[in-house]
Amino acid sequence: MRSRWVSLLISGDGLAELHVHLEGTVRYETAVALASGHGLPPPPPYRYSTLDGFLEIYRRVAESMRTAADFERVIREHAEVMAAQDIRYAEISINPSLHPEHDWLEGVLSARRTLDVEIGWLIELTREGSIEANARAIDIALSLEGVVGVGLVGDESTSAAPLAPLIDRAHARGLKFMPHAGQAGSAEVVREALSIGADRLAHGVASTSDPDLLRELAERGICLCMCPSSNARIGLSPDFRKLAEAGIPLTVNSDDPAMVGTTLVSELDLAESQLGLRREDLVAAAWRHRFA
Numbered sequence: 001m002r003s004r005w006v007s008l009l010i011s012g013d014g015l016a017e018l019h020v021h022l023e024g025t026v027r028y029e030t031a032v033a034l035a036s037g038h039g040l041p042p043p044p045p046y047r048y049s050t051l052d053g054f055l056e057i058y059r060r061v062a063e064s065m066r067t068a069a070d071f072e073r074v075i076r077e078h079a080e081v082m083a084a085q086d087i088r089y090a091e092i093s094i095n096p097s098l099h100p101e102h103d104w105l106e107g108v109l110s111a112r113r114t115l116d117v118e119i120g121w122l123i124e125l126t127r128e129g130s131i132e133a134n135a136r137a138i139d140i141a142l143s144l145e146g147v148v149g150v151g152l153v154g155d156e157s158t159s160a161a162p163l164a165p166l167i168d169r170a171h172a173r174g175l176k177f178m179p180h181a182g183q184a185g186s187a188e189v190v191r192e193a194l195s196i197g198a199d200r201l202a203h204g205v206a207s208t209s210d211p212d213l214l215r216e217l218a219e220r221g222i223c224l225c226m227c228p229s230s231n232a233r234i235g236l237s238p239d240f241r242k243l244a245e246a247g248i249p250l251t252v253n254s255d256d257p258a259m260v261g262t263t264l265v266s267e268l269d270l271a272e273s274q275l276g277l278r279r280e281d282l283v284a285a286a287w288r289h290r291f292a
């Protein structure tokens with residue numbers, strides 16, 4: 001009975017998604033059009049099977065997003081994708097190091113103000129980025145309307161410890177922190193992310209190799225924002241059941257929906273049918289662990 005009521009309540013609220021990269025939402029036709037508008041060659045087709053292959057596509061698409069109009073178009077198109085799935089709220093990350101000009105910020109502001117769906121932005125730091133580039137990202141995070149947190153991407157073999165003062169700055173101003181950790185990297189990378197103040201984790205699935213870490217994540221209620229199809233596309237198949245059995249709050253997400261070729265609704269279906277996770281738990285966790 002209780003779960004039926006929970007389901008009814010949840011369906012009334014629609015869906016929420018917490019781990020999506022704006023650059024990964026760009027439709028291929030849009031990426032080609034944006035690239036052509038800037039005199040760039042078209043990005044490679046969205047076909048890849050390794051992380052490096054994916055990152056090359058991602059970099060090329062991001063390179064084609066330059067102006068306010070580019071960002072407005074991409075945001076509006078993803079808002080349509082959200083509305084079609086009844087996603088009422090999403091936390092979407094943007095990586096400023098991939099967009100060195102500032103013109104795009106106005107497009108982010110104007111698009112967000114006129115959408116029917118709600119978006120909270122995460123501004124991403126980069127593990128291998130310079131201190132100056134990461135400080136610029138924090139400045140954007142602290143000044144742009146609609147930002148709810150800071151993200152972290154990049155090669156997990158590069159320590160994030162030097163970024164701790166920037167995270168502290170964001171926390172002091174009320175922003176939250178969701179780093180990517182424990183996707184391709186080890187449980188140690190997850191431990192480091194916690195030590196510099198992670199409030200939630202993007203992926204975090206490598207924690208399955210460390211029983212003490214699983215216990216800590218469960219006790220502290222640190223939510224893992226997992227992306228099953230995105231993992232599968234680069235040959236990763238984490239033990240999602242083990243994370244659920246440890247009592248860790250979990251959500252599923254599309255990550256880079258256009259490039260992965262998935263949607264939040266597909267991820268929820270897959271999680272229920274193939275991973276044995278309960279849809280209502282995943283949806284409720286996404287609402288409960290949002291940063292806004």
Ligand SMILES: [Zn+2]
Pocket residue numbers: 019021180202255
């Ligand atoms: Zn991600």
